[in-house]
Amino acid sequence: MIREELLAITNNNIEEASLDALYQAVLSVTQKRIENMEHVHGDRTVYYMSAEFLIGKLLSNNMMNLGIYHEIAQTLKEHGRDISEVEGYDPEPSLGNGGLGRLAACFLDSIATLGINGEGLGLVYHFGLFKQVFENHMQVETKDVWLDKPSWLRKTDTVYSFKLSDVNVTSRMHEIDVLGYRGKKTTLRLFDLDSIDETLVTQGIDFDQSKVDSNLTLFLYPDDSTEQGLRLRFAQQYFMTMSNVSYIFDKHHDDIDHLYQSVVVQINDTHPAMSILLVIQRLMKHGKSFDEACSDVQKMFAYTNHTILAEALEKWPLSYFEAMDHELVVIIKKLQKKVDAVSKDPAVAILDKDKRVHMASLSIHFSYSTNGVASLHTDILVNSELKAFADLYPDRFNNKTNGITFRRWLQFSNPELTQYLIDKIGDGFLSEATQLRAFEAFKDDARVQEDVLRIKQERKDDLVSYIKKTEGIDVNPTSVFDIQIKRLHEYKRQQLNLLYIIHMMHEIREGHLPKRPVTFFFGSKAAPAYTIAKDIIHALLTLSSIIEKDPVVSQYLQIVFVENYNVSKAEHLIPAGDISEQISLASKEASGTGNMKLMLNGALTLGTLDGANVEIADLVGPENVFIFGKHSDTVIDLYATSGYNARHYYETNDNIKRAIDTLVSEEMLKEGTHENLSRLHHELISKDWFMTLLDFDDYVETKNRMLDAYEDRLHWAKMMIVNISNAGYFSSDRTIAQYADEIWKVNHE
Ligand code: 26V
Numbered sequence: 001m002i003r004e005e006l007l008a009i010t011n012n013n014i015e016e017a018s019l020d021a022l023y024q025a026v027l028s029v030t031q032k033r034i035e036n037m038e039h040v041h042g043d044r045t046v047y048y049m050s051a052e053f054l055i056g057k058l059l060s061n062n063m064m065n066l067g068i069y070h071e072i073a074q075t076l077k078e079h080g081r082d083i084s085e086v087e088g089y090d091p092e093p094s095l096g097n098g099g100l101g102r103l104a105a106c107f108l109d110s111i112a113t114l115g116i117n118g119e120g121l122g123l124v125y126h127f128g129l130f131k132q133v134f135e136n137h138m139q140v141e142t143k144d145v146w147l148d149k150p151s152w153l154r155k156t157d158t159v160y161s162f163k164l165s166d167v168n169v170t171s172r173m174h175e176i177d178v179l180g181y182r183g184k185k186t187t188l189r190l191f192d193l194d195s196i197d198e199t200l201v202t203q204g205i206d207f208d209q210s211k212v213d214s215n216l217t218l219f220l221y222p223d224d225s226t227e228q229g230l231r232l233r234f235a236q237q238y239f240m241t242m243s244n245v246s247y248i249f250d251k252h253h254d255d256i257d258h259l260y261q262s263v264v265v266q267i268n269d270t271h272p273a274m275s276i277l278l279v280i281q282r283l284m285k286h287g288k289s290f291d292e293a294c295s296d297v298q299k300m301f302a303y304t305n306h307t308i309l310a311e312a313l314e315k316w317p318l319s320y321f322e323a324m325d326h327e328l329v330v331i332i333k334k335l336q337k338k339v340d341a342v343s344k345d346p347a348v349a350i351l352d353k354d355k356r357v358h359m360a361s362l363s364i365h366f367s368y369s370t371n372g373v374a375s376l377h378t379d380i381l382v383n384s385e386l387k388a389f390a391d392l393y394p395d396r397f398n399n400k401t402n403g404i405t406f407r408r409w410l411q412f413s414n415p416e417l418t419q420y421l422i423d424k425i426g427d428g429f430l431s432e433a434t435q436l437r438a439f440e441a442f443k444d445d446a447r448v449q450e451d452v453l454r455i456k457q458e459r460k461d462d463l464v465s466y467i468k469k470t471e472g473i474d475v476n477p478t479s480v481f482d483i484q485i486k487r488l489h490e491y492k493r494q495q496l497n498l499l500y501i502i503h504m505m506h507e508i509r510e511g512h513l514p515k516r517p518v519t520f521f522f523g524s525k526a527a528p529a530y531t532i533a534k535d536i537i538h539a540l541l542t543l544s545s546i547i548e549k550d551p552v553v554s555q556y557l558q559i560v561f562v563e564n565y566n567v568s569k570a571e572h573l574i575p576a577g578d579i580s581e582q583i584s585l586a587s588k589e590a591s592g593t594g595n596m597k598l599m600l601n602g603a604l605t606l607g608t609l610d611g612a613n614v615e616i617a618d619l620v621g622p623e624n625v626f627i628f629g630k631h632s633d634t635v636i637d638l639y640a641t642s643g644y645n646a647r648h649y650y651e652t653n654d655n656i657k658r659a660i661d662t663l664v665s666e667e668m669l670k671e672g673t674h675e676n677l678s679r680l681h682h683e684l685i686s687k688d689w690f691m692t693l694l695d696f697d698d699y700v701e702t703k704n705r706m707l708d709a710y711e712d713r714l715h716w717a718k719m720m721i722v723n724i725s726n727a728g729y730f731s732s733d734r735t736i737a738q739y740a741d742e743i744w745k746v747n748h749e
Contacts, residue, residue, distance in 0.1 A: 002068055003075045005029050014079035022081065023089045024150065026072060030059065033066050034177045037185045042117030044261070044746050045252075048107060049121045049244055049275060050268035051237070052220065053188055054096025055105040055178070056567030058152045060087050061412055065179040091151050092568050093176070094128020094144040095190070097220060097525075098487040099593050100306050102567070103373075103732075104268055106593075108188060109405040110736035112180025113431075114748040121244040121272075123236065124153065124174055124192035125220040130205050132525050132564040137541035137672055141205045141528050143219075144564075152176045153190070160246035164235055165323055169193055169213050171243040181407055181431060182749070191243035192217050205528065225529040234320045241275040249282055256286050260299040264744045267367075269306045270314045270359035276301055276366050277328050280335075290334060294366065301367035302743050304400070305360065306590050308377070308385045309491065315356040332357055339365055347388040364389045364396070369743045371400045374591035374612040376632060384636060400739055401615060402591040403732035406433055409597045414575040416455045417601065421724075424448070433731030440725035449717035456578070456602055456720070463576035470569075473560055479517035480710055483598065484581035485565060485573055488526040488533040490690045491588040495536050495680070496699055497522075497581055499692065501543065501559060502659040503700060508553050515711050519558045521573060523565030535680040537561070539663060542672030570594075575601045579706060582607035583699065585690045587632035589613075596730035602720040606706055608695065612730070619726040624719045626709075628702035629695035638691070646688035649696070656696055660684050 009025040010017045017025070060083075063069040073083040096102060104120065111118040127143035134140070147153065158173040176188040197214040200207040207215055209228045212235050224230045248263060255262050259279075267273055276297055283293035307313075321328045336351045339361075346352065350361045364370050364386070370393075372378030378399035382390040390397050411418045411430065421429065421439060429435040442448040457477070464477045486492055501520055508514070522540060526533035544559035562569055580598035582589075582605055589611035599605060599616055607613040608629035617625045630638075638644045649656050662668060663681045684692060710716055728734075740748045 002029060002071045005032075006072070006075055014076060014081055017081075019085055019089055020149070022076075023086050026063075026086050027059065027090075027150070027152075029072070030062055030066065030068065031177075033068065034062065034179065034185060037177075037179075037183060040112075040115050040117045040184055040186065042746060044117065044744065045263055046111070046116060046118030046740075046744050046746060047121050047244070047248060047263065047265045048104065048111070048118060048268065049241075049265055049272035050101070050104040051122060051240065051271035052096035052101025052268075053093075053104045053108070053120055053122055053190075054098075054101035054567060055093055055108070055176070055188070056408065056571070057087070057090045057092050058176070059090040061408060062177075062179050064412060065181065065183075065407065091146040091149065092566055093152070094131075094146045094566075095122070095125055095220065097129050099591070100269055103402055103593060106403065106405040106408075106732040107736055108178045108186055109180055109407060110403070110732040112178055112184050112186040113182060113405075113407075113733060114180070114736055114740065115182070115184050116186075116736065116740055116744075116746055116748050118744075118746075119186055120178070120188040121247065122188070122190050123220075123240045123243075124190045124217055126196060126198055126218050127201065127205070129220045129525065130528065134541060134561070134563055137538050137545065138676075139526055139534050139537050143201050143205060158247070158250075160243055160250070162242055162246070163325070164212055164216075164239060167213050169195070169216075169239070171239065171246070173243070173247065189244075189247065191240065191247075193239075221527075223529050231320060234316055234324070237271055237274055238324055241272055241278055244272070245275050245278040245282060248279075256283070259283070260296045263300055264302065264746070265300055266302050266304065266739070266743070267363060268304055270303075270363055273303070273314075273359040273363045274328075276362055277331050280331055281327055290331075294335070294338065298366050299368055301363070302369035302371070303360075303363035303367045304371050304373065305377075305381060305386070306373055308380060308590065309588065314359040315352070316359065318351065318355040318357055321357065332362075335362070335366065343388075343392055345388050348392065360386075361389075364393070368396060369398060370396050371398045371743070372590065373400065373402045374615060375399050375401060376587075376609070376614045377590040377611060380587055380632065380636075398742060400735055400743075401612060401730075402593050402596070403730050403735035404593050404596045404600070405732050406430065406600070408571070409574065410600055413571040414455075414459060414601055416458055417575070417724075420451060420455055429728065431733075433728035433733060436725050436728040438725075440722060443718045443721040443725070446714060448721065449714045452602060452717045452720050452724075453713060456576075459575035459601075463572050466572045467560060467562070471560070471562060475519055475558065475560060476517055479519040479558070480578050480707060481519055481521060481576050482579040482581060483521045483573055483577040483603065484583075485521070485523035485570060486592070486594055488524040488530070488536060490532060490536075490692075492584050493690060493692055494522065494524060494540070495684065496583055496692045496695065498536065498540055498543065499656070499659040499696060500700060500703060501547075501557065502662045503655055504557060505543075505547060505550075505553050506658060506662070508556050514556050514707060516707070517556045517558070518707065519560060521577075522559070522561045523569055523573060524561075525565060532680065532683055535676040535683075538672060538676040539668075539680055542668055542677070546667055546671055570597070574598055574603075577601065577603035578710065579603060579703075580605045580607070582610070582613050583629070583695075584608060584610045585635060585695075586610045586629055587635045588690065596727065599723045600727040600730065602724050604706070604716075604719055604723060606703060615729070619729060620719075620722050624722045626702050626706045628698040630691075635691065635694075638694075644688075644691050644694060646691075646693050647685055649693035650685045653693070653697070655700070656693055659696075
């Protein structure tokens with residue numbers, strides 16, 4: 001059937017079809033099957049509202065979920081074509097930035113799999129976040145083009161017209177189907193303006209910011225270091241929430257009186273929080289009193305917090321709301337009055353004395369649930385960051401430890417390991433992930449240990465050829481693969497890894513040779529206006545090239561910084577990892593999800609007791625994880641007492657001094673750029689806000705211990721088995737079942 005369809009669309013000539021024609025053919029065969037799938041119905045609809053959905057490529061995943069992958073691959077092969085051509089051609093939607101966006105994508109997969117009546121709501125971005133290229137050891141941003149050919153994004157006839165300040169705009173709905181494991185699908189609905197002008201982007205990611213109706217959805221998170229950029233981001237959020245709320249009211253038009261019974265909105269961080277104001281506004285237009293509208297909204301919304309970093313907690317000037325729609329200002333002031341009646345504590349105010357609107361405060365007061373994303377994170381919210389709120393509403397706070405979809409992060413990206421697990425314990429774990437536990441029974445079986453090592457080596461070999469093809473870099477497949485892949489941020493401390501590598505370079509030069517070479521993989525984008533993050537990238541790229549040129553050090557050490565890290569690259573890196581670097585300053589990483597993906601694929605965690613690392617360590621036990629660094633309580637205390645002094649570490653610790661000073665050594669300055677390297681050097685000594693040096697000694701000691709442990713290959717394999725077996729808890733099916741049972745109160749399978 002599929003064979004015939006493919007042949008018909010390509011005029012019986014798969015051999016000669018252009019790649020574009022072949023792609024369109026496979027796409028249309030796949031899409032036709034998806035169209036016929038059932039969409040889930042239920043009493044209450046869940047809307048997962050998010051500014052990001054980092055869904056990754058869809059074609060292969062969808063073909064696999066439909067069970068047609070092998071037939072299509074076989075048909076192409078019989079006609080001299082390789083399915084990987086088509087897979088490579090499938091564009092990767094650029095609709096997210098990091099963990100929060102990838103989480104939303106995993107959640108949609110699990111919502112579909114569990115048969116929950118839920119949908120994703122968000123925005124289209126024409127050029128995504130940005131595409132990262134390296135020039136002269138620096139990150140340069142360019143546009144990420146992904147909408148240039150027909151793909152998974154379907155334009156619909158559904159449009160909503162409203163005003164953005166004084167400009168009339170028409171928002172059009174687009175759809176992407178998201179498939180789950182058991183033949184069910186859900187829909188991601190993304191809004192956009194027909195009037196967007198892509199030619200506005202001239203150089204890099206610069207564009208004329210003045211005309212909102214032609215530039216609004218060009219990029220995700222346009223640079224907000226200027227007033228104009230900030231206003232544009234605000235307008236994006238307004239446009240997104242106005243479109244989403246219009247859609248919800250449209251779809252439930254005959255049930256507005258009891259909307260809170262038929263609808264629940266989960267807001268993914270505060271980017272969609274304006275929807276709370278917009279729903280109140282609509283309900284009042286519908287005839288409800290202000291008090292009724294507030295009470296309905298409070299029963300309808302639930303909020304997820306993803307960070308405690310102060311700079312990421314959004315506060316918008318009231319004047320922006322005034323310029324957008326005066327009615328919203330009236331609503332905000334009345335909401336503040338309601339808050340005043342409950343508490344006068346400025347810590348819980350929505351509107352502060354500087355006339356800024358605290359979006360997290362709005363989200364907590366006017367929703368019925370606030371959750372953190374890992375148990376330590378939730379504890380920190382309740383006991384310190386959001387304590388004033390938790391004291392007011394103790395019953396609203398709850399934890400939902402993040403999860404990942406095993407369909408993409410095991411079945412699809414590591415088919416060899418998946419098949420091996422199926423052979424050993426059956427395929428039940430694919431729908432009930434905790435069944436992976438059964439694999440632990442094999443931890444002392446030498447044959448299984450050897451098999452696990454062999455599969456890991458195959459994935460490392462795959463990564464080596466992928467890196468050769470995509471980055472043009474040769475990697476030693478017998479080296480230890482140490483992987484740090486995540487957004488670049490000082491709190492995630494890529495700079496700590498950098499200092500370790502410098503330290504190791506010196507040790508090698510002094511004749512202290514490691515037992516085996518190590519390859520350090522990095523994948524990371526820095527926000528365009530985040531100077532120090534870009535300096536860290538520069539230092540790593542510069543060091544990479546110094547090491548490469550050193551005939552001795554290069555035999556033991558290599559840095560591979562993959563360009564433009566994205567979901568597709570992650571799918572190759574994650575199965576190949578030996579060491580999973582999760583080294584954030586304790587208390588700062590809300591959860592992390594890369595840590596879960598690497599664990600599931602048999603990498604061992606080198607981490608601080610932060611985010612979900614704490615839960616990983618609890619699950620596998622201290623003998624199967626490498627934990628270092630100061631505890632979150634100590635760190636929180638150090639902030640409270642201003643007790644950390646970077647210079648003290650620099651002046652009293654010779655290894656630290658040597659590593660930091662290397663940044664501005666003659667060798668580095670010759671290869672790199674003085675401005676960037678000296679700024680980083682200065683930052684680390686005089687500020688180091690995320691306390692890199694605090695954990696340096698412990699990190700070096702623990703990492704060295706880990707590299708030693710690697711040499712006992714069978715014991716290492718035993719630890720891998722324990723990690724894989726205990727990763728079941730981190731299935732997003734478990735997370736979503738908890739959201740469904742405890743927050744949304746909806747049925748699921
Ligand atoms: C903040 C900002 C600040 C300005 C620049 C643009 C921008 C974009 C997003 C955000 C919020 C970031 C929140 C976030 O991504 N948190 C991550 O969420 C993951 C999923 O829960 C979690 O695993 C990570 O630990 C957490 O950092």
